[in-house]
Amino acid sequence: MTDRKAELAANLARVEERIARACVTAGREPKDVTLIVVTKTRPAGDVRLLAELGVRHVAENRDQEAAPKAAACADLPLTWHFVGQLQTNKVRSVVRYADFVHSVDRPRLVAALSSAAEREGRRIGCLLQVALDRESGAAGGRGGVAPDGVGELAAEVAAAPGLWLAGVMTVAPLSGPYAGRPRAAFERLGEISTGLRANDPAANMVSAGMSADLEHAVAAGATHVRIGSAVLGDRPGLR
Numbered sequence: 001m002t003d004r005k006a007e008l009a010a011n012l013a014r015v016e017e018r019i020a021r022a023c024v025t026a027g028r029e030p031k032d033v034t035l036i037v038v039t040k041t042r043p044a045g046d047v048r049l050l051a052e053l054g055v056r057h058v059a060e061n062r063d064q065e066a067a068p069k070a071a072a073c074a075d076l077p078l079t080w081h082f083v084g085q086l087q088t089n090k091v092r093s094v095v096r097y098a099d100f101v102h103s104v105d106r107p108r109l110v111a112a113l114s115s116a117a118e119r120e121g122r123r124i125g126c127l128l129q130v131a132l133d134r135e136s137g138a139a140g141g142r143g144g145v146a147p148d149g150v151g152e153l154a155a156e157v158a159a160a161p162g163l164w165l166a167g168v169m170t171v172a173p174l175s176g177p178y179a180g181r182p183r184a185a186f187e188r189l190g191e192i193s194t195g196l197r198a199n200d201p202a203a204n205m206v207s208a209g210m211s212a213d214l215e216h217a218v219a220a221g222a223t224h225v226r227i228g229s230a231v232l233g234d235r236p237g238l239r
C-alpha cells in the first residue's frame, strides 16, 4: 500500500469509528448513515484510492474542478454529489456527472437543472439547501432557501421533469440564532425534513455534518454526512 493510501485508510477508519460511536449514542444503526467524502481541492488519484478503500460516495463543490475529476474517475463505482453554490451557467456540465445536487435553493436553479437533466436524459436527486441563519426571507450569504420557503421550492422540484426530490441539506450557520449551536441547527433541519416527508416520503435524505460536527448531525438524525478534511487532511486555504 502506498503511504497516501495507508494514510487515507487510517483516516477513513477513524471517521467510520466516529460515526459508529455517534450512532451507538443516538440509538441508530451505522448503516443508516452514509459517508460522503468531500474531495474538493484533492486530485483524481485520491478519489481512485478512496474507491479502492471502499468509498462509494464523493462530493465536490466547484464544477471547474469536479467535471475533469469525475471524467478521470468515470470507470469507478461512485455516486457523485454536488454540494457547492451552483450558478445556472454551470448546470449543464454538472448534470452530466452529478447524481445528487445538495445546493438547490431557488426556482431559477430548479428550472435550469430540469431542462439540462432532460436534455442529458438524466434524473437528478435534488436536496434543498436550507439557510438556517434566517427563518424567512431571502437566502443567506452561503446560499440556501429560508425555512419558510422550503414547501414551495419542494413543490417546484417535485413537478420538474428530470428531477426528483431527495431531501434537505444544511451547513451549520456562522451567524443568526443557530451560530455556534450545530446540534440545534441540525435538529431544526430534522423538523423541516419531517414536514417534507409528510408530503413526499421518498424525500428522506438529511445531509448535515462535516468533519467538525458530524456527531451532532448523527445525533439529530442526519442520513448523510459530508466529510472532507478528517479523511483527506487539512486543505490549503479556507475552502
Ligand SMILES: *Cc1c(COP(=O)(O)O)cnc(C)c1O
Pocket: 038, 040, 061, 083, 084, 171, 209, 210, 211, 212, 226, 227, 228, 229, 230, 239
Ligand atoms: C468542504 C465542504 C464539506 C466538508 O468540510 P470538512 O470540514 O472538510 O469536513 C462539507 N460540506 C460542504 C458544503 C463543503 O463545501
